Amino acid sequence: MRGRRIVGLILIVVVVAAVYAYFTAVNPVTRYVKEGLDLKGGVHVVLQATKPATLADMKKAETIITYRANKFGISEPSIQLQGTNQIVVDMPGVKNQQQAIKMIGQTAQLIFKAPNGSVILTGKDLVSASATLDSTYGPIVNLQFNSEGTKLFAAATKKYLNQTISIYLDKNELTAPNVQSVITGGQAMINGGFANLTDAQNLANLLNSGALPIPMKIIEAQTVSPLLGADSVARSAIAILIAMLLIILIMIGIYRYAGLIADIALAIYLVLVVGALIAFGAVLTLPGIAGIILSAAIAVDANVIIFARIRDELRAGRTMGAAIDHGFKNALRAIMDSNVSTVIAAAVLYYFGSGEVRGFAVTLIIGVLASFVTAVGATRYLLRLSEDTPLVRNQKLFLG
Amino acid sequence: MPKFDFIGNRRTWFIVSLVVLVIALGGLFLRGLNLGIDFTGGMTYNLTFQKPVSAAQVRTVLDRDHVGNSLIQLVGTESGHTSKNVLIETPTLSESARATLQADLQSSLGKYQIVGFDKVTGTFSSELVKAGVLAVLIASLAIVLYMMIRFDFRFALTGIAAIFYDAIVTIGLVALIHFQVSQNIVPAVLIIIGYSLNDRIIIFDRIRENLRLRKRGEPLQELTNRSLNQTLARSIITAVVVIMAMLALLVFGGTTTQDLSAAILIGVVFGAYSSILFASPLWFVWVDSTERAQAATSSRNRAKAKASR
Numbered sequence: 098m099r100g101r102r103i104v105g106l107i108l109i110v111v112v113v114a115a116v117y118a119y120f121t122a123v124n125p126v127t128r129y130v131k132e133g134l135d136l137k138g139g140v141h142v143v144l145q146a147t148k149p150a151t152l153a154d155m156k157k158a159e160t161i162i163t164y165r166a167n168k169f170g171i172s173e174p175s176i177q178l179q180g181t182n183q184i185v186v187d188m189p190g191v192k193n194q195q196q197a198i199k200m201i202g203q204t205a206q207l208i209f210k211a212p213n214g215s216v217i218l219t220g221k222d223l224v225s226a227s228a229t230l231d232s233t234y235g236p237i238v239n240l241q242f243n244s245e246g247t248k249l250f251a252a253a254t255k256k257y258l259n260q261t262i263s264i265y266l267d268k269n270e271l272t273a274p275n276v277q278s279v280i281t282g283g284q285a286m287i288n289g290g291f292a293n294l295t296d297a298q299n300l301a302n303l304l305n306s307g308a309l310p311i312p313m314k315i316i317e318a319q320t321v322s323p324l325l326g327a328d329s330v331a332r333s334a335i336a337i338l339i340a341m342l343l344i345i346l347i348m349i350g351i352y353r354y355a356g357l358i359a360d361i362a363l364a365i366y367l368v369l370v371v372g373a374l375i376a377f378g379a380v381l382t383l384p385g386i387a388g389i390i391l392s393a394a395i396a397v398d399a400n401v402i403i404f405a406r407i408r409d410e411l412r413a414g415r416t417m418g419a420a421i422d423h424g425f426k427n428a429l430r431a432i433m434d435s436n437v438s439t440v441i442a443a444a445v446l447y448y449f450g451s452g453e454v455r456g457f458a459v460t461l462i463i464g465v466l467a468s469f470v471t472a473v474g475a476t477r478y479l480l481r482l483s484e485d486t487p488l489v490r491n492q493k494l495f496l497g
Numbered sequence: 498m499p500k501f502d503f504i505g506n507r508r509t510w511f512i513v514s515l516v517v518l519v520i521a522l523g524g525l526f527l528r529g530l531n532l533g534i535d536f537t538g539g540m541t542y543n544l545t546f547q548k549p550v551s552a553a554q555v556r557t558v559l560d561r562d563h564v565g566n567s568l569i570q571l572v573g574t575e576s577g578h579t580s581k582n583v584l585i586e587t588p589t590l591s592e593s594a595r596a597t598l599q600a601d602l603q604s605s606l607g608k609y610q611i612v613g614f615d616k617v618t619g620t621f622s623s624e625l626v627k628a629g630v631l632a633v634l635i636a637s638l639a640i641v642l643y644m645m646i647r648f649d650f651r652f653a654l655t656g657i658a659a660i661f662y663d664a665i666v667t668i669g670l671v672a673l674i675h676f677q678v679s680q681n682i683v684p685a686v687l688i689i690i691g692y693s694l695n696d697r698i699i700i701f702d703r704i705r706e707n708l709r710l711r712k713r714g715e716p717l718q719e720l721t722n723r724s725l726n727q728t729l730a731r732s733i734i735t736a737v738v739v740i741m742a743m744l745a746l747l748v749f750g751g752t753t754t755q756d757l758s759a760a761i762l763i764g765v766v767f768g769a770y771s772s773i774l775f776a777s778p779l780w781f782v783w784v785d786s787t788e789r790a791q792a793a794t795s796s797r798n799r800a801k802a803k804a805s806r
Contacts, residue, residue, distance in 0.1 A: 138570070320570070320584075336750035340742035347738050387684030387757075391691045394742075398735045402699060405731040431702035435695045438643045442636040442694065446687075450632040451625060453680070457687050 106482040113364050129375045132189060133382035133456065134175070139189040140197045143317035146182040150311045158309045159184055160299055175380065177451070184313070189380070194320045208265040209253070217253040217262065222246030228297035234288035236297035247283030254280045271300060344397060352404050353497040354488050355480065359400040362475040366396050369467035374460070384457035388443075392464025395439065399472035403428040407496060417489050421480055425473070432473060436465050503725045504718045507778035514775045517767075518662065521669025530672045533566055533756075535680040539588040540595075543613035549579035550606050558605045562598045564588060565752045566677055582612075629683060633690065637661075640694060648705055651783050656697040659776035663693040666771075667764040671756075681757035689764030692739070696732070696772040703728045704777070717788060721781045725773055736769035 120126040134141060144162070146155070155178050162184060166174035175187040191197045209217040224241045231237045242250050253262065254276050263273040264287070274287050291297040344363070348356035370389055374381060407424030415423060440462055447458035488495050503510070552569045559567050567587040571580035590598065603609065637657055644653035667689050671678060703724040711720055743765065746758035 332749065332751035333746075333754055336746045336748075336754070339749050340745035343741045343745055344738055347741060351734060383681065384684040384687070387688050390742075391688045394692060394735075394739050395695055397738050398695060398699070398731075401731050401735050401738070405728075405734075409727070427706075430706075431699050434647050434702060435698040438640050438647075438694060438698060439691060441639050441643055442691070445636040445639045446632050449628075449635050451628050453625065453683050454629050454632050454687070457684055461691065 102482045102485045106479065106486075109479065109482075110361060113361060113368070116368055117364065126371055126375075130371065131378065131380045133380045133385070134187040134189045135383045136381060137189040139187065139320070140191045140194050141317070141319050142186040142188075142198060142315060143179070144184045144186070144313040145316045147312045147314050150182050152181075154311045155182065155184065158311060158313060161309055162186060164299070179451075183316075194318060198315060198318050209250075210263045210265060211253065211257055212260045212262070218242070218246050218249045222249060226301040228294060228301040230294055231286075231288065234286075236291040236294045238287040238291075238297050238301045240285040240287070242283040242285075244283070247281070250283065250285065251279065251281040254278070348397070348400070351497050352400075353494050354483070355404055355407075355496045358476055358479045358483065359397070359404075359472070361479060362400065362471040363393065363396055365475050366393065366464075366467050366471040369470065370460070370464050373463045373467065377459075377463075379459055379463075380456070381460075382453070382456040384453050385460040388457045388460030389464050392461055392468050395435065395465060396468030396472040398435075399428070399432045399468060400476055402431060403473070403476065404496060411492065411496070417492070417495065418484055421477075421484070425477055429473065432469070436469050439465050499726050499729055500722075501726060501729070502722060503773060504721050504778055504781050507781065510774040510778055514662070514771070517666055518669075520673065521666040523669070524671075524673025525665075525669040528672050528675060530668070530682075531675045531677045533677045533679040534568070534586055534588050536678075537588065539567075539586055540590065540614065542583075542585045542587070542611060544583045544585065544602070544609045545612050546581045546583065546607055546609040548607050549581050550583060551579045552583075554606055555583055555585065555602075558601050559585070559587070559598075560752070562594070562601055564590070564594075564598065566679070626683075633687075644698075644701075648701055651780060651787075652701050652705070655776055655780040655783065656694075656701060658779065659697060659771045660690055660693045662775060663764060663768045663771050664690055666767050667760060670763050671760050674759075676756060676759060678756045678760070679753070681754065682760060685757050685760035685764070688761050689768065692765055693768040693771070696735075696768050697776055699731070700725065700728050700772050700777060701780070704780070717781065717785050721777060725777055729773070732769055732773060736765060739765045 144158075146158075150158075159176055159178055163174070163176045166176060166186060166188060175185075175189075177185045179185045188197055208219050211217050222242050222245055224243050224246075226241070227239050229237060229239060257276050258279060259276060261273045261275050264271045272287050274285075287300070291300070345360045348359050350356070352359065370392070373379075374385075379385070403424055406428045407420050409427075410420035410423045411417070443458040443461040443465070446454050447462070450458060483489060483495075552571055555569050556565065559565050559569070564587045567585055570584040570586075571582070587598070599611075637660070640660075641653045641657050644656055648656075664686055668682075668686065671682070704721060707720050707724050707727075740762060743758045743762040747755060747762060750758055
């Protein structure tokens with residue numbers, strides 16, 4: 098039993114060390130983290146409607162531009178409405194400004210093609226497209242053609258019955274529905290292939306407007322260098338390393354063995370945060386790093402609170418095992434209240450905030466959750482495993 | 498456990514807090530924030546050098562001419578580190594400063610051609626700042642509500658007041674010291690508010706716990722002092738850890754993140770200060786006066802009851 102606990106402890110330390118070694122030396126984790134415009138640099142474009150625009154128009158334009166940006170193969174474009182009539186497009190990592198701008202500004206062309214590749218009709222024959230949830234088919238998109246389109250579509254569906262008609266946006270095939278009957282009413286339905294209603298809605302939006310619903314002009318386009326500047330990224334990285342080293346040393350200096358345990362918990366915390374960022378595909382920005390720094394501070398603080406409580410309990414004459422249990426119990430309420438209120442505040446910031454603030458809120462929420470799991474859960478577990486080591490009998494060495 | 502009489506000296510600390518606040522507000526309104534090119538805009542140069550240069554080389558020249566906070570960008574780097582084509586964004590410079598900079602660039606880095614020169618507007622609009630402030634205000638409201646449920650409205654209101662105190666003092670002192678701020682100020686203020694919130698809750702939690710265990714007749718002053726002394730070690734250790742980390746960022750992080758680490762440093766120092774010496778005494782004064790009023794009423798009632806008997 099005693100032996101097994103110590104083996105478990107060593108095993109955890111080895112695994113954490115191995116994870117770090119692998120993701121820094123062998124397979125750098127930076128490959129998987131998506132960096133925002135401020136960290137990576139890229140192209141920043143602001144489009145402005147040249148006529149008064151409704152919110153619906155702007156939303157539609159946003160969808161179309163998002164589609165275009167994705168089509169361009171940009172890893173993580175960020176498209177946001179700004180004010181009442183502007184759309185901000187950030188394309189991290191894009192170097193070719195001219196090409197990016199051309200792509201953003203270009204008009205998408207909707208084309209219906211026959212199986213032999215000939216054009217049946219185009220976007221100008223379409224009156225409207227709308228998405229609904231059909232009881233049989235799930236999410237569908239309804240199409241309504243104008244009189245010219247109705248005639249063309251009727252002829253085509255007659256000719257290509259039981260074959261597929263492909264719908265293209267620019268050169269990309271969006272969908273290729275099978276013609277199941279001759280359609281003379283100028284109406285068509287696209288079913289299948291939608292994950293959800295939003296998916297169908299997006300296609301409807303795109304179909305509704307081969308072109309942007311309102312004329313938009315590019316009022317600002319610039320190639321942005323990383324906010325830190327290419328030359329200072331390396332310096333910042335070194336500074337962060339030194340800061341982390343300092344934290345590790347201070348914790349060991351004050352809490353000795355328990356401080357080391359807290360450092361291991363902090364190491365696990367970082368793995369969880371970075372892992373979650375990658376899993377959610379979150380984009381790391383400078384405010385995002387600020388959120389990580391704050392939650393790391395909260396994680397360290399949680400361990401400081403816990404250790405202070407354990408010391409209180411020891412002073413009250415409890416044995417180490419009992420002191421650890423009571424210390425955690427007493428510290429938990431304060432840590433919970435602090436964490437919950439931070440998460441609530443961050444959620445509100447996310448809901449009401451704009452890009453900058455949102456990046457901060459996302460990493461803060463992830464970070465606080467991770468800090469709770471590690472600073473409370475992992476530290477406790479590791480201290481439990483340590484209860485059998487001879488160290489536990491030397492209070493000075495165990496907790497400082 | 499240390500035995501400092503924080504509450505007994507509250508008048509002194511209120512005066513200190515007030516003086517700091519006045520100085521900070523003075524810094525903010527009389528001196529104003531020293532806003533960088535993110536806010537104010539500036540000038541961009543598009544230069545083509547005859548020989549490839551690195552960003553670090555350009556930075557050295559800019560540092561020497563005191564425009565080290567400029568943005569440098571290499572266009573079309575082949576090797577990734579050097580390029581002939583360099584974009585530099587500087588703050589708005591006077592004619593003579595511009596002439597000096599242009600001459601220095603040539604003497605240090607060789608001949609170049611100015612391909613483009615433009616005045617640019619700030620990328621960081623006041624609209625964004627307003628939206629951010631609004632989001633923070635709504636978040637504060639959520640915090641107050643949460644603290645009212647978990648603590649009570651006195652803890653909630655003094656807590657949020659002290660959080661705003663920290664944020665305002667930090668921004669004010671940043672204005673007073675007058676180092677230039679970039680849009681980094683936004684994450685900095687968010688960190689300070691978050692740190693401040695955490696610190697408040699940890700200390701208020703101890704007061705709340707001691708209130709629950711309060712013996713009949715224990716003076717509130719003693720109880721509050723005890724709570725602060727019990728949490729003092731934690732307050733100091735946590736603050737020291739964060740301060741050391743920020744000092745490392747400040748010293749080794751280079752010019753572009755200095756405003757961020759300096760602002761956080763100020764905020765953490767005042768956060769630790771205000772939890773103990775501003776928020777808690779404020780809470781004490783409020784609750785103590787309520788308790789005294791209640792005691793007076795009940796003794797008056799008792800006296801009345803006695804008299805009527």
